[in-house]
Amino acid sequence: MTSPRIPQNFERPFARRGLLKGMGAAAAFATVPGALAACSSSKSSSSGNAGSATSPVTFGSNYSDASPKAAFAALTAAATAAGGPKVTVNTVDHNTFQNNITSYLQGTPDDLFTWFAGYRMQYFAAQGLALPIDDVWAKIGGNFSASVKTLSTGLDGHQYFVPIYNYPWVVFYNKSHFAEKGYTVPTTWDQFIALCQKMKADGIVPLAFADKDGWPALGTFDILNMRINGYDYHIKLMKHQVPWTDPGVTAVFDKWAELMPYMQTGANGRIWQDAAKALEQKQAGMMFQGTNQVAAQYVSDNANLADLDFFPYPAINPTYGQNYMDAPTDGFMISKKAKNPAGAKAILEYIGTAAAEATFLKTDQWDVGVATGLQAPSYDAVQTKSAAAIAGCKAVAQFMDRDADPAMATAMISIIQKFIDDPSTGNITSLQNSAEQQAKAIYTS
Structure with missing residues (x-):
């Protein structure tokens, strides 16, 4: 599941490291396990090369359980079918992925990666480990409410995240x-x-x-x-x-x-x-x-x-x-070291549509879409009730x-x-x- 979890040994390259040392944070700077390092099928580059919107991209995913993995596979296949580049998904157990996310992003990450909205996104944006995608939001912004855009915006005012669903x-x-x-x-x-x-x-x-x-x-x-x-x-x-x-x-x-x-x-x-x-x-x-x-x-x-x-x-x-x-919101980001940022943006431009969410939700029987005007193809009773429960709240939190x-x-x-x-x-x-x-x-x- 893309559960809202914080890594036990989360790396913290801020001035607050002194506290973390007392919490056993030295382990956080260990090398990334082989499984996570394998998320990058080719060397990333920070040379400023924009890449190509039609060249293949890689996607680091923590959707490791069978059901969400199938839903994600359907989504990426639909993105390619809609005219986007070919996507190679590199799936890693969600605990391993999230326990080593900082080392992963500092190393040779995939072009795209699964992550979470709000402060969890803002943290990596502030560290310079994520690529701003204001140009993507210029195309997809009309598909989301102002509150969803806020959840996708970094502390610097730029967008870094494209949502796909939330859940209560x-x-x-x-x-x-x-x-x-x-x-x-x-x-x-x-x-x-x-x-x-x-x-x-x-x-x-x-x-x-x-x-x-x-x-x-x-x-x-x-x-x-x-x-x-x-x-x-x-x-x-x-x-x-x-x-x-x-x-x-x-x-x-x-x-x-x-x-x-x-x-x-x-x-x-x-x-x-x-x-x-x-x-x-x-x-x-x-x-x-x-x-x-x-x-x-x-x-x-x-x-x-x-x-x-x-x-x-x-x-x-x-x-x-x-x-x-x-009611946490999950979605996707582009690595700052992405080898093909143009291709990654092309994928996110598709994902940021109601049609993409509808495709995802054909397989997903537990989350609810966040795009405005979404015509959910097959909401079951749990999803229908979830959407109503979230809509009925005066405010929703994103998890501690x-x-x-x-x-x-x-x-x-x-x-x-x-x-x-x-x-x-x-x-x-x-x-x-x-x-x-x-x-x-x-x-x-």
Whole structure:
């Protein structure tokens, strides 16, 4: 999946390296593994050669799971069929790809690469590792809303990214399971806890949960934060305009601690795919994660996708209700060292159209398109409901590791895993202090 994850050893060539050294960042500067180095089938060049719009291009992809890999293959084939150059896709396991993305871009990268919108894109643009594509946006800009263009724009005001889809983070369940047990979809926190208690009494794990990869639990923090404190608070916290020792953060951890008895134990040793299987097999009653993961896993496992349904995370603070959610946007960028930038731009000009998104979504049964005027060819119930859920929000976040400084997101992965192991009040205080100390070092350097 193109999951919204931050690499555990993310390279940080800023003045803030001092902090990362204390976090074991030396490992981040190791050479790229052979699998990722192989992403570049030919030597890249920074000589300024524009290349040719008809010459072949290479595309580094982290769409390594079977279902998204097939959707991406259909997209690139359609781009070539529409008059673009031939595309050679170099697929690498998503964890390997993302754990070594900086070394990859600094070495001999492919012409194009898969990545994420917002700050995750802005980071590489600021490092001079991505090519500005204002000329592409001059042609495709009318296909997207102003908010989507903003997500594709670097801190310098130039565009670097072409989106393809987004997807909501919501609470999944099996309709037949709820019907069989007489469960009712909750809309408030009290109803949610009561449902969890009922499931536990019935011998069912209320919430499937996994965090071995580090990033999934960031989503739980995000949604609790937005439900309790609102979207603006979330953004301010991600920018360290609110301290991590703030009572609002304490409230997030306290509420999470209340939920922990109903979450699948041993999360730090479990990958999210296995948590999804527990939901598929009805060993667990619910799972909070993105459609890009859960629904896609149902497809990969040949599980009953028609039985899968979801609801927005229940309201906690009436002031904010269910107004916000994480809805990450994924897409594509051009390497600054691209050997054939003209060919790469030709591909992105096609991808940045409603027709391209429609082609992608013929195979993709879990994401939703972001182009205006998109006529989705085959939205299933999950996708239709996803589009409505996102449209119904007053604002959507991009996930902690996309809204925050990369080093802070990395720090929070470790802190949240420690919380999962020990959600006691004393440990929460200690972890908040640790988060604030690291935030001060990261954001003031």
